[in-house]
Amino acid sequence: MTVTSHDNVPTTVLDGAVKDYSRDKVYVMTALFLAVLTIIEVFTYAAPDFPVWADELLVPVLMILMAVKFFTIVYVFMHLKFDKPILTKLFYMGLVLAVLVYIAMLSTFRIWHNGQHG
Template identity: 50%
Template sequence: MSTTAEHSDHTDVEHGHGHDDHAAHGEHGQHGQHGQHEEHGHKPTSYYVKVALFLGVLTALETATYWVVEELGAFLVPSLLIMMAIKFVVVASLFMHLKWDNKIFSWLFYSGLILAVLVYAAFLATFRFFTPT
């Protein structure tokens, strides 16, 4: 909803759909025929299905830990957290196209995320959440 037609032309390097950006990633076809918008990072259906299968397997693994809590012992929490992080990053960068989009989007989103993690970790730390009592 930019104000004027001019602005859509003037927007500079940071602009979200920076055209240079996806020119640099020529591996995903299609662009050119529908103008500049939207063509970045659209993969064939099979690609997304594979990603979703991978995510599904991870979810299954996560759920599986429920029955082997005892066996995993100290490994349980770290392995769950790692799987969670992988799923998060996969959805964010592949489904949400962060991998192919302008870097400023990643920057904006992850700055919020990292800030949240740091601040709330410090917050819980002051409650001695991480120190076993």
């Protein structure tokens, strides 16, 4: 049975209703995971010659860490994981559109070429 927004459930009944269905532990673990990723990010600055991200691997490693943090926050903290799929589609529409538009713009300005720009 589905509860709708038109069901006039008294707040005294709802009080404590989801106590046994808490996701707080998931949230704390997610925050710890994000903290570890941030520490790794900062470590790339402190130790740029570390073998895992030495030389040309540094930027891809940072981009991957950034993407993992981004999607972890969006999925867990912003509830996309638990919410209706249409919200995921809506958000990705904006995100993909933004990425495509700005890749096109950066390409127009020859950002991929070495050296100073414009």
